[in-house]
Amino acid sequence: MPFPNRTSLPRPVHGIYVRNVLQSCGGHFAAAWAEAEPLPAGHPDGFEFVNAVQPVGPRGERLPEELAAAFAQGLRLAWHAGDGARPGIVALVRLVDARWHREDSTPRAFRMTGELAALEISRCVSEDRDPRPVLRSSRQPYLPWERSMLGVLSD
Template identity: 40%
Template sequence: MPEPLPRPVTGVFVRQVVQTACPGHFALMWLDATPPPEGAETDRAVDVVDDLPPLCRGPLAPLPGGFARAFAEGFRRRWSILGPDRSPPYTVRIVLRDALWHEVDSNTHGFERAGVLAADEILSCVREGRPPRPAGRPVRPDARIPPMPRLTLDGRPGGDGPPG
């Protein structure tokens, strides 16, 4: 098993929005990457934890489980080849914090692609010693990470922006 992620990378934001046909890709995710908890026994290089709010602001419903699973699968597949000899670079714990999705334009492929983009951004942050930048498309080079839109069960805002 690879070494643990050397430092947390918190407040990662990934935007995969592509509208070339119907349906398009619409996947926005906020997440944190941390080393696995100390003393945790793991046989996987990537552990994905769901800390998503009960409702997503768009469209005022929970994130469909298939989208979260697709994100995790895309992340795991990409992470597994980013290290030396096309192996996982580190063991990592991914905590899904918030998401936005669309009833028509969101699909598993868009969330899977968002997972790939998140893996690349986290490894770049660790290698370059920098905080996360917005990742994905379309993202301007000078863009800032938007605050998480976390909602409570009654549909009111419940978050105060990205963690960390």
């Protein structure tokens, strides 16, 4: 089913990383890794989201479903805005990993992280480039897993 206002993702985009952490206000911690692929023809919505985050941590906790749903909602809001300012993207997005905190991670933080991921995916396609880490709040020191990922030796 074609979507006149939406553009099909022309190629897969792997390795999207978004960190959305604000230290000054509680309830705002989210880090996510995602990948996007062109959506097979015939999907009725033009958007599909898969939560592929494996259990992490010593207790094997899964990402709470409301946080994964908020990430998907952020993607949908960024791409399928009702104001028509941005064209929609037809894609399958897979959330492959995430970091969260019981007290400091909220649906709002993950929704914003999803929006930032959608914007980075769109930029990668329009600029024909590989993804770059999206680190919201540049004053925040690098997190432990970012040091090796970004090649940072010290802050």
